[in-house]
Amino acid sequence: MIDNFLEKLTSTKSHIQMDVSRKSEIRQVLLAQIEMTNRRNERAASRGWFFYVLRTALTVFLVASLGAGTSFASERSFPGDTLYPVKIGVVEPVRAFVAIGEEAKALWDVERATRRLEEIEAVEENPFFTDSDLRKETIAGLERGFAERASDVRQRLEDIQIDNPVLAADIVSRFEISLLARQKKKLIRTEEEKENTARGLPRTDTAAKRNPVAPAFLSTEDDTLRTDAFPGAPGLAIKVEEQKIFPKNILSEEIGRLQKIRESIEEEPEVGTAAAFRSRAEEGINNLSRRINELEERVSDEEEDILPEVGNSAREKIRESREFLQSARESLGEGSSQKTIRSTVRGIQEIEKARTNVRLGEKIFNGEDDLQHEDDSTVDRGF
Amino acid sequence: MKSKEVTTSVFLDAYDQHADAIYRHCLFRVFSKERAEEFVQETFLRTWEYLEKGNEVENIRAFLYRVASNLIIDASRKKKEASVEKMMEEGSWEPSRDDRAEIEAKIEVRAIREVMEQLHEEDREIITLRFVDELDPREIAAFFRITPNAASVRISRAIDRLRKLLSEHDR
Numbered sequence: 255m256i257d258n259f260l261e262k263l264t265s266t267k268s269h270i271q272m273d274v275s276r277k278s279e280i281r282q283v284l285l286a287q288i289e290m291t292n293r294r295n296e297r298a299a300s301r302g303w304f305f306y307v308l309r310t311a312l313t314v315f316l317v318a319s320l321g322a323g324t325s326f327a328s329e330r331s332f333p334g335d336t337l338y339p340v341k342i343g344v345v346e347p348v349r350a351f352v353a354i355g356e357e358a359k360a361l362w363d364v365e366r367a368t369r370r371l372e373e374i375e376a377v378e379e380n381p382f383f384t385d386s387d388l389r390k391e392t393i394a395g396l397e398r399g400f401a402e403r404a405s406d407v408r409q410r411l412e413d414i415q416i417d418n419p420v421l422a423a424d425i426v427s428r429f430e431i432s433l434l435a436r437q438k439k440k441l442i443r444t445e446e447e448k449e450n451t452a453r454g455l456p457r458t459d460t461a462a463k464r465n466p467v468a469p470a471f472l473s474t475e476d477d478t479l480r481t482d483a484f485p486g487a488p489g490l491a492i493k494v495e496e497q498k499i500f501p502k503n504i505l506s507e508e509i510g511r512l513q514k515i516r517e518s519i520e521e522e523p524e525v526g527t528a529a530a531f532r533s534r535a536e537e538g539i540n541n542l543s544r545r546i547n548e549l550e551e552r553v554s555d556e557e558e559d560i561l562p563e564v565g566n567s568a569r570e571k572i573r574e575s576r577e578f579l580q581s582a583r584e585s586l587g588e589g590s591s592q593k594t595i596r597s598t599v600r601g602i603q604e605i606e607k608a609r610t611n612v613r614l615g616e617k618i619f620n621g622e623d624d625l626q627h628e629d630d631s632t633v634d635r636g637f
Numbered sequence: 638m639k640s641k642e643v644t645t646s647v648f649l650d651a652y653d654q655h656a657d658a659i660y661r662h663c664l665f666r667v668f669s670k671e672r673a674e675e676f677v678q679e680t681f682l683r684t685w686e687y688l689e690k691g692n693e694v695e696n697i698r699a700f701l702y703r704v705a706s707n708l709i710i711d712a713s714r715k716k717k718e719a720s721v722e723k724m725m726e727e728g729s730w731e732p733s734r735d736d737r738a739e740i741e742a743k744i745e746v747r748a749i750r751e752v753m754e755q756l757h758e759e760d761r762e763i764i765t766l767r768f769v770d771e772l773d774p775r776e777i778a779a780f781f782r783i784t785p786n787a788a789s790v791r792i793s794r795a796i797d798r799l800r801k802l803l804s805e806h807d808r
Contacts, residue, residue: 256800259752263665263768266745272660272674280678281652287682288645291689376782388692564790621783621790 332376333392357421360410364429367403370396371436371505397504404429404508411515419522420531423599426519430512431606435614437505516603520596531598532586538605539579545612546575553619564618571615578608644688651697652681658698658770659705665765666709668750676712680705699780702770706762706780713758755802760795767792 331338346369350362374396377389407429415422553560553568582604588597659680663673683704687694694700753761766772766780778788 255803256796259749259799259803260768260796262745263749263764264771266749267661267665267769270661270664270746271657272677276674277656280656280674280681281649283678284649284652284681284685287685288648288689291685292641295689561786561790561793563786621787621794 363406370400423519426516427603427606520599568619575608575611578604763795
């Protein structure tokens with residue numbers, strides 16, 4: 255039945271074409287638009303940058319006044335999209351303003367920094383942004399944005415750490431784990447690009463050229479990635495060519511700074527706030543356990559309909575998440591008998607790793623993210 | 638950056654080559670001749686706007702599909718759900734020549750429309766890209782900015798939901 259329908263769909267379309275006259279009319283419209291644009295550009299060329307800035311500001315103001323639908327739509331926009339100026343110029347500053355309390359403000363700063371990284375990835379992977387000055391300029395601007403937001407996070411952490419080191423550790427861990435996950439994703443993409451190049455397939459990712467692995471993560475013996483560089487993936491090891499030159503990598507630099515902050519927090523003496531955090535953490539662990547169980551049920555229910563790779567990858571994330579949660583429980587259990595809050599901070603980290611893995615498992619199962627496997631045989635399964 | 642003459646020439650070539658394909662895509666998404674033609678016009682106008690600012694596009698075909706699809710999705714969000722009957726009142730696809738093959742195609746399209754309109758917009762989009770526009774999973778992956786595996790998962794899920802719809806439809 256489905257085959258008949260799809261065959262009908264494929265065969266029917268061959269009879270469908272635009273009316274010749276209508277096609278010609280639209281062509282005339284386009285020619286008129288081209289003519290108008292050329293004349294307008296000739297006039298505007300003499301007016302300089304002032305009107306461009308004024309127009310941009312007016313566009314932001316006008317679009318901002320269109321209301322909630324526009325601001326919601328702008329949240330998913332990337333550089334080059336019409337609503338991106340709204341996201342950066344209106345929505346994000348408003349959200350920063352309305353965030354109440356140091357925790358909310360710090361987490362919003364983390365979110366903004368992460369968004370700049372997502373936008374860098376979107377520009378790098380966008381086939382419509384060809385390798386040009388505009389692309390490089392856009393990425394450089396986004397990297398500056400990321401550095402500024404990351405600096406905001408660190409400044410807030412300094413203030414928060416004084417009264418509530420456990421909260422500061424929580425925020426550091428969320429940011430650190432998120433950056434490590436992105437770093438891992440970049441490395442896997444770099445390897446995939448190498449394989450594509452070896453197979454003679456076109457390169458789609460220029461990130462490999464721009465962000466190779468920083469030396470801090472390399473083993474001194476054989477140029478493989480240190481197995482302790484990525485706590486969530488102890489088995490990950492990637493060969494890196496010796497002759498590569500490693501420019502500064504914004505991700506690894508920021509990860510290094512966050513690790514130092516976290517290590518300093520771990521040496522703080524155990525105080526009452528750690529005990530209060532442990533009960534909150536227990537609730538977080540229970541919620542994550544529920545999410546993991548729900549994901550496992552969905553995977554079991556749809557076992558026959560989904561691709562084996564999808565099911566296996568989702569199950570692996572489920573298994574890893576449970577391991578992290580178990581490790582979190584153990585660390586938090588030890589915390590009460592320690593003189594420093596080191597165990598509590600470790601527990602926080604494990605919870606964040608579990609949360610990241612569950613999120614990734616859900617994305618994989620929904621077909622929204624990468625599967626980390628070697629072959630592309632699913633592409634050839636007649637879909 | 639290309640010269641204005643080259644940009645104009647590339648753009649008009651793209652129109653001549655791809656207008657029909659974009660029209661077909663739009664028609665199988667909105668099932669209205671007039672609206673499909675409007676979307677074609679708007680797609681190419683937006684593309685021209687993008688090109689004349691000095692932006693370059695590696696794959697113009699994929700770009701056109703993306704613009705068309707975004708326009709259709711934006712329009713569907715603004716418009717309330719209409720019944721099949723109301724959409725047919727607004728104007729359905731009519732064949733350009735009244736011969737037997739065209740008439741049969743017209744009947745088939747009506748049957749296809751009855752099923753496709755019950756799909757969610759996202760499923761309709763991906764089924765159209767795969768079986769009307771004949772993009773392969775890699776091209777669909779580039780279209781959605783996802784991996785080929787993720788594209789295969791989405792295609793598989795959309796086909797599965799279509800299958801369930803067809804079996805209910807035939808009861």
